[in-house]
Amino acid sequence: MFKGFYLAGLGVTVAKAVANALIVLIIVSFVISFIFVEQGDRQLRGYAQELLQQKIRALERRGVVVTDEMVERMNYTIYRDLGLLDPKPVRVLRYAVWSLTLNFDMFHARAHYAGAKGNTATDVILAALPNTIILFTTSTLIVIAIGIFLGLQAAKRAGGLMDRTVSTIAMISASLPMWWVGMLMLLLFAFELGWAPFASIDIYAELAALAQQYSGFLYVIYSIPIWLKYLWLPVLTIVLVSFGSWSYIIRNVVISTMNEDFVMGARAKGVPERSVLYKHVLRAASPPIVTMSALSIVGSLGGAIITETVFSWPGMGRTYWVALQNGDTGVLIAVTYMTAFLFVAVIVLLDFIYALLDPRVRTGTVGGGR
Amino acid sequence: MRIDWEKVRWFLGELKRVKSGLFGFILLIILIGLALAFPLLANPQDIENWSGHGEYWDAKMLPKLAPPEWVNWFVGNTLPETTNLTVSRANYTLLDLNKDEDMLKYLEAIQPGAAEAIKQLPEDQQKQLLDSIRKGLGFRYILYIENDLEYTLTANTAPDDIIMLSDLGPIMIKEGMPQGISIEWHRPDGIVLTFTPGSNPNMSNVWDINQYADLTNPDLLNLLKIPSYSNTTEEGTYVKYIATPDHWRFSVREYMGGLLNTGNPDIINKVLGPLLEAAGESYSPGTYINPTNFIMSQAVEGITTGEAPLLKGTYILKTRVLIRVPEGFPIGEFKILRAKVLGVYGALGTDNQGRDLWSAMLYGLRWALIIGVVVSVLSTLIGVIYGVISGYMGGWTDIIMLRFAQIMYSLPVLPLLIILAYFFGQSIWNIVWILVVFSWVGMVFTVRSMVLQIKENLYVEAARAIGASSRRIILRHVFPQVLPYTFASIALSVPGAILSEAGLSFLGLGDPAVVTWGKILHDAQAAGAVLNGAWWWVVPPGIGIAIVGMTFVFIGYALDRILNPRLIR
Numbered sequence: 054m055f056k057g058f059y060l061a062g063l064g065v066t067v068a069k070a071v072a073n074a075l076i077v078l079i080i081v082s083f084v085i086s087f088i089f090v091e092q093g094d095r096q097l098r099g100y101a102q103e104l105l106q107q108k109i110r111a112l113e114r115r116g117v118v119v120t121d122e123m124v125e126r127m128n129y130t131i132y133r134d135l136g137l138l139d140p141k142p143v144r145v146l147r148y149a150v151w152s153l154t155l156n157f158d159m160f161h162a163r164a165h166y167a168g169a170k171g172n173t174a175t176d177v178i179l180a181a182l183p184n185t186i187i188l189f190t191t192s193t194l195i196v197i198a199i200g201i202f203l204g205l206q207a208a209k210r211a212g213g214l215m216d217r218t219v220s221t222i223a224m225i226s227a228s229l230p231m232w233w234v235g236m237l238m239l240l241l242f243a244f245e246l247g248w249a250p251f252a253s254i255d256i257y258a259e260l261a262a263l264a265q266q267y268s269g270f271l272y273v274i275y276s277i278p279i280w281l282k283y284l285w286l287p288v289l290t291i292v293l294v295s296f297g298s299w300s301y302i303i304r305n306v307v308i309s310t311m312n313e314d315f316v317m318g319a320r321a322k323g324v325p326e327r328s329v330l331y332k333h334v335l336r337a338a339s340p341p342i343v344t345m346s347a348l349s350i351v352g353s354l355g356g357a358i359i360t361e362t363v364f365s366w367p368g369m370g371r372t373y374w375v376a377l378q379n380g381d382t383g384v385l386i387a388v389t390y391m392t393a394f395l396f397v398a399v400i401v402l403l404d405f406i407y408a409l410l411d412p413r414v415r416t417g418t419v420g421g422g423r
Numbered sequence: 424m425r426i427d428w429e430k431v432r433w434f435l436g437e438l439k440r441v442k443s444g445l446f447g448f449i450l451l452i453i454l455i456g457l458a459l460a461f462p463l464l465a466n467p468q469d470i471e472n473w474s475g476h477g478e479y480w481d482a483k484m485l486p487k488l489a490p491p492e493w494v495n496w497f498v499g500n501t502l503p504e505t506t507n508l509t510v511s512r513a514n515y516t517l518l519d520l521n522k523d524e525d526m527l528k529y530l531e532a533i534q535p536g537a538a539e540a541i542k543q544l545p546e547d548q549q550k551q552l553l554d555s556i557r558k559g560l561g562f563r564y565i566l567y568i569e570n571d572l573e574y575t576l577t578a579n580t581a582p583d584d585i586i587m588l589s590d591l592g593p594i595m596i597k598e599g600m601p602q603g604i605s606i607e608w609h610r611p612d613g614i615v616l617t618f619t620p621g622s623n624p625n626m627s628n629v630w631d632i633n634q635y636a637d638l639t640n641p642d643l644l645n646l647l648k649i650p651s652y653s654n655t656t657e658e659g660t661y662v663k664y665i666a667t668p669d670h671w672r673f674s675v676r677e678y679m680g681g682l683l684n685t686g687n688p689d690i691i692n693k694v695l696g697p698l699l700e701a702a703g704e705s706y707s708p709g710t711y712i713n714p715t716n717f718i719m720s721q722a723v724e725g726i727t728t729g730e731a732p733l734l735k736g737t738y739i740l741k742t743r744v745l746i747r748v749p750e751g752f753p754i755g756e757f758k759i760l761r762a763k764v765l766g767v768y769g770a771l772g773t774d775n776q777g778r779d780l781w782s783a784m785l786y787g788l789r790w791a792l793i794i795g796v797v798v799s800v801l802s803t804l805i806g807v808i809y810g811v812i813s814g815y816m817g818g819w820t821d822i823i824m825l826r827f828a829q830i831m832y833s834l835p836v837l838p839l840l841i842i843l844a845y846f847f848g849q850s851i852w853n854i855v856w857i858l859v860v861f862s863w864v865g866m867v868f869t870v871r872s873m874v875l876q877i878k879e880n881l882y883v884e885a886a887r888a889i890g891a892s893s894r895r896i897i898l899r900h901v902f903p904q905v906l907p908y909t910f911a912s913i914a915l916s917v918p919g920a921i922l923s924e925a926g927l928s929f930l931g932l933g934d935p936a937v938v939t940w941g942k943i944l945h946d947a948q949a950a951g952a953v954l955n956g957a958w959w960w961v962v963p964p965g966i967g968i969a970i971v972g973m974t975f976v977f978i979g980y981a982l983d984r985i986l987n988p989r990l991i992r
Contacts (some may be wrong), residue, residue, distance in 0.1 A: 073826075077833040084929065092846040135930065221822065224980070228918045228972025230925055233944065233965035236953055244956045251954060358837060359926050363948070377845060389838040396835050 063408050070404040074397045080151060081393045086148035091140050092192055093382045100163070101131050105314075152390040160383030164375055166365045167257050174387035177372055182391075185368030186350075187359065188284065192291035193350050197342070199296045204303025205330055211308055219304060222297035232359040238290050239363070249286040252365040256283040287364045291357075295349075303342060310338045344403055351399040360409045437985040444981020450974040469782035473938050476501045477776070481672075485777040486765030490959050494767055495578075501768035503578035508585075510759045513568040513741075514629075517754070521563055528567060532630035544723040544909035561600055564748035565627060568757045570741040574764050581715040581733060584765040585740065591671050592755020593747055596639040596651060596663040603635025604643075606673070608718055611736025614701055616718060618678060619643065620693035628741070635745055638665060646681055646690075647673065662752075670760060680713030702726040703930050707936035755869070775950045780943070784963050787940040790851070791921050791971050794939075798858045798920035801974075803913045805859070806866025808982030811901055813867065814874030815893065831864040840923065844932040851934035858923055867911060870905055876903050889963050907986030914979030918972030925968055 057107040061278040108127050109119050132138050132312065136147065136179050151159045160174035168180035207216040269277055311334055319333045322325075361370030369388060461467070486505050495502055516524040520553035531538035541549055571589065573974055594602050605622035609615050615624040619636035620643070626634050636643055644651055649671055653663040682694060686708050692699075695706055701722035706712070713729050719732040719738065743759045771780040813824040840861055847853045877883065877900070886896050926942025927933055929948065943964045947953075952960040 073829065073833075077830050078828075080830060081834060081839075084839070088842055088846060223967065224976045225973060228922075228969045228976060230922050230929075230965060230968055232926070232929060233961075235967070236944070236948070236961050237958075237965070239953045240956065240958050240961060342587065352842060359839065359929060362930070373841070377841065377930070377932075388820060388834070392838050393835040397833055400833065 066408040067401075067405050070401045070408075074401045077397050078394060079149075081397075082149040082152040082390055083145065085389050086145045086152065088226035089141075089382050090144045090148065090388055093125045093380075094141070094338060096380050097135055097382065101137060104131050148386060152386060155391075155394070157391075158386040160387050162376075162384050163381045164379035164384070166372055166375060166384075167254055174384050177384050178391055181367060181369045181372040181388075183371065184366065185201070185361070186295055186352060187280075188287055188361075188366055189350055191284065192295070193346060194287065194290045195292050196295045196299050197346055198291065200299030200303050201335070201342070203296070204307055205335070207300060207304040208307040209330065210309065211304075211328070216304065219297065219300045222299035223330070224297075226294050228296040229294055230359075231290065231357075232363045234294050235287070235290045235363040237354075238286055238293075242286055250283060253283040253287065253364060254365040254367050254371075257279070257367065283366075287360070287366055290364075291360065302345065303338075306341050307334055310334050313337070333380055342408070347399050347403060351396050426812045427710040434985065438862075438981065441981040441984055442464055443977045444985070447974050447977025447981060448763075448971070451978060454788060454792065454971060454974060457698075457785065458792055460628075461785050461789060465782040465785045466779070467782075469779055470786045470938055473778065473783065474935060480777050480965050483777070484586055484588065484761060484763050485773050485779060485780075486768050487773060487777040488775050488955060488960075489583060489765065489768040489777075491770055491772040492767045493770070494959075499579070503576065503580065503582040503764060504573075505766050505768045506764050508572045508574055508762040508764060510762060511571045511573065512569070513571050514567060516567045518565045518567075519563065520557060520560065520565060523553055526557070527543045529630065533628065553640075558888060562747040562749045563595070564754055565630075566746040566748060566754065566756075567743070568746075569629070569741065569743045570757070570759050572742075572759070572762050573737060574740070575737045575893065576719055576733065576735050578766070579733065581713070581719040582764045582766045584715060585633045585672055585763070586765060587673040587740065587742075587759060587762045588670050589667070589742075589757065589759040591635045591649060591665060591667040591757055593664040593753050594755055595749055595752050596665060597749070600639070600747055600749075601632055601635070601663075602747060603632050603743070604638045604647075605743045607739075607741040607743070608920050609697075609739040610718075611734060611738065612722060614697055614722060616694060616697055618675075618694060619647070620690045624697055625707075625920070629743060632744065632745055632747075633974075635743070638744075639880075646685070647678070648681070650690070659916070664752075666755075675718070676714045679712065679717075683708075684713060698722055698726065702731070704817060713935045766885050770782075771963055772957075774943075774946060774960055775952075775955075776945040777852060780960060780963065783938050783943050784967060786938050787943060787964065788967060790937060790939045790969070791924075791967065794851075794855060794858075794924045795917035795921040795971060796853055798862060798924075799913045799916040802863040802920075803862040803866055803916060806912075807905060807909050808868050809863065810867040810870025811874050811897060811905060814871040815878060815897055815901060816919075821871075825867075828864050828867045832868075834861075837926075838862050840927065841930065841932060844930075848927060848932045851939075852922060854933060855925060858920055862920065863914060869908070873905055873908065874901055877901050877916075907982075910986060914975045914982055917975035917979075921968055921972055925964075940967050 054264065095380075105124070105128055108131075109183060129138075136144055139147070153159070157174040162169065162172045162174055162177050166177045166180060168184075169176045170180065173250055203215070203219055205221040207213075210216060220230060239249070239251060243251045256279060263275055263279065292325050307330075315337070316329060316333060321328050324333070356366070358370035358373050360366075361368045362374045365371060369392065372384065373388050375381070376388065431721045438448065438771070457464070468479075489505065490502065492504060498530075503689075518529050520526045520529060527538040527541060530541065541552060542902050544552065574585070576582075589976060590675035596602075603622075604619050605626060606618040607622075607624060607626075608618065617624040617636075621640075624635040628634060638644070638649075645667065649665055649667060651663065653661065655661050682691060685691070688706075688708055690704060691708070695712075695717075698718070702724060704724065704727055706727060710727065712727055716729050716733075717726060719733055720729070721734045723731045725731040731761055740762075742757070742759070746755065746757070748754050769779055769781050771784055773779055784840050809824065810827065813821050813828070814967075816824075840857060843857045847857065880900075883896060883900050886900060893898075924933070924939065925941035925944070926937050929945045931945050931949075933939060933945070934944055935942075944961065947957065947960045
């Protein structure tokens with residue numbers, strides 16, 4: 054009897070979350086498509102003109118006399134291929150549907166993207182996404198480790214020296230632009246000391262050179278130092294800027310957990326303080342920490358646009374930047390939507406996990422704002 | 424609204440106890456003062472002419488990519504300062520060869536004893552001789568001008584550049600009538616270099632045209648970047664001439680760059696030769712020489728590589744012209760308008776276009792404050808009103824409003840922000856509105872849950888029972904409770920707004936006409952400031968952003984502690 058109730062509650066919660074996510078995704082896809090169709094129209098027409106001139110020149114070079122009729126026909130094909138023949142609402146709908154179905158093959162990349170195997174938006178994203186994940190997962194893991202350690206130390210003696218230091222660092226780093234710190238790091242470590250490369254995009258050239266020498270297992274082994282060489286400075290930057298606020302948040306979570314009765318109970322039982330802190334408190338405080346980590350990694354997938362640009366790290370952020378510079382509408386739509394999609398998907402996933410774990414969520418007594 | 428002085432006094436008393444808040448308020452007052460005093464502390468014209476007015480900055484003749492002056496405090500007297508050079512006119516002589524007296528002077532100058540010999544002749548023969556000489560000359564006036572620029576090098580590195588802005592006046596170009604120019608670099612060790620290949624560095628007779636380089640030579644004009652023109656006069660005669668309507672800018676650095684680029688060893692050697700010979704070195708074409716370092720180094724081994732020590736002392740940049748003016752052609756004059764030695768500059772240095780970064784930094788403060796405050800006040804107000812209405816009304820209104828807010832909250836902000844700024848960001852106010860659209864929603868959930876609690880209070884119920892309208896209850900009972908939280912939120916959301924605007928501007932999506940800190944950093948990134956090690960271009964805007972952000976964070980935390988005492992743990 055209870056089991057049925059449990060599943061029903063879970064089902065309702067998950068259904069709500071998925072419905073919410075779908076609404077968000079539909080709105081996002083339409084907003085993005087609308088903006089691009091409405092504002093990108095002139096750009097696209099300019100591009101069509103450019104394509105036409107290219108084709109005419111190519112024909113003339115082969116000695117073909119280009120007639121008005123041929124121009125008309127070529128123009129028609131170009132307009133059809135770019136989807137310019139249809140009225141705007143149809144185009145908005147089409148872009149939105151392509152995005153919603155993750156059908157990024159339909160979007161063509163115009164600019165050149167490092168590492169992309171083909172020229173569809175799918176290829177571009179497939180090349181960029183792993184790099185971003187590598188960079189930000191590495192940094193987030195380091196930040197979490199530092200954050201948990203410092204946060205616990207600060208929480209142990211609230212108001213103490215450690216606590217005040219952590220709070221101050223949090224306040225300062227909250228006002229620092231990460232990309233600016235990146236520029237400073239490049240000035241110091243790349244320009245002044247020469248310990249790091251200026252542009253991480255060169256990693257492709259080095260890896261390609263390595264691939265010609267080795268393959269298989271050896272390639273993987275030898276590529277590790279190359280990755281480290283290009284990764285360490287961006288990672289250091291991200292860690293430096295984010296560890297303060299992370300420690301502060303973890304401190305707050307831990308302090309509020311420490312006031313709970315079970316901690317008092319554990320202490321009363323005579324559990325050593327160290328064990329209370331690391332086993333009991335940390336375990337109870339871990340769900341919000343996991344949420345934050347997941348959201349932070351997902352948020353960074355598209356959110357580190359500027360930082361990646363500064364280091365020319367060939368991830369989603371830089372791709373976004375290159376697409377912006379080249380007015381590459383298709384890639385922009387795909388990357389923006391992909392970012393939104395991952396963001397929303399992780400939120401749904403977290404909701405689902407919580408619903409499984411937390412009886413209060415399960416029965417729907419906790420709802421509303423986050 | 425009436426100001427309750429009692430409450431203000433209480434607030435100030437509390438503020439004294441929260442040290443960081445007091446610090447924040449003091450900082451804020453200083454920042455506002457600096458923003459208001461911008462016209463006094465910096466040059467507003469710099470900002471008006473910041474982008475797209477190269478001529479304004481050319482006229483200012485500031486060094487490019489120059490570190491700030493105070494760098495010398497830390498590294499000793501290492502870098503030379505940007506200084507104006509005063510022109511000391513050494514000589515100006517105009518001879519009208521139609522006058523016998525001037526003619527004799529000229530002849531005497533080019534051939535000593537000639538005047539004496541001519542004077543010995545009988546009067547009519549004298550006249551005949553002078554007339555026949557005149558006919559052969561083809562010009563009526565001869566003009567000799569010599570200008571000296573003195574510079575004393577005391578610093579431990581050579582200045583970045585030496586620039587001379589001058590007006591050369593019209594000079595006629597005619598076959599068989601060379602015009603003389605000689606730009607000499609007199610060093611403290613007695614070695615003289617000439618920047619005009621072909622002129623004699625150790626000039627013995629200033630009236631002898633053969634000791635000068637020929638200004639009518641197109642190659643020389645090219646090298647010195649002096650424009651020439653041709654014109655047909657009313658009488659139908661074709662005239663070719665040199666003129667510098669926009670002034671002639673002679674930069675030692677640019678000149679040397681152009682000289683080495685010619686790749687012509689003959690010409691290069693004519694300029695560098697004397698110094699290379701003294702140092703016992705030779706120049707192999709294609710190698711880079713730091714121009715100012717080279718001409719101010721001791722004549723010892725390593726002078727081409729910059730390894731030779733600097734030669735301190737007084738240098739003279741001497742310019743001479745010997746201009747011949749035919750009948751009917753205007754008599755020009757070679758005037759040096761300004762001259763500068765470029766080194767460290769100003770409070771914050773300059774960027775790669777020679778723009779004074781101090782003006783931009785101070786002006787950027789204004790926009791940082793405006794953007795931060797406008798965005799945070801507007802978005803907080805919208806969020807609070809939205810949250811109060813949603814929470815107080817309840818029912819379907821609440822459900823729909825809450826759902827809408829949740830959707831807004833789930834949007835990936837930065838990519839959308841960038842796309843919107845990409846299309847609508849040409850005006851700074853558009854960016855402000857876009858930021859407001861994306862930042863109000865964070866407030867809603869907290870305010871709504873606060874209102875849900877307040878709504879249940881007995882006094883609200885009582886008010887409702889005696890027939891108070893919803894408007895009255897919201898304004899009299901709900902808002903005053905939410906307000907303290909609002910103040911803290913306004914202050915705490917300022918840094919985010921400033922960071923967002925800076926990020927957008929950094930990506931080049933900001934208002935191109937408005938100088939903000941983000942735009943300065945964008946220019947720095949675009950110009951490769953990091954690759955050039957131009958830290959003075961990169962560091963200040965970020966520190967500015969951080970200081971303004973921290974000011975508001977301090978204030979926000981203090982307000983939170985004073986006005987929401989229940990939240991203190």
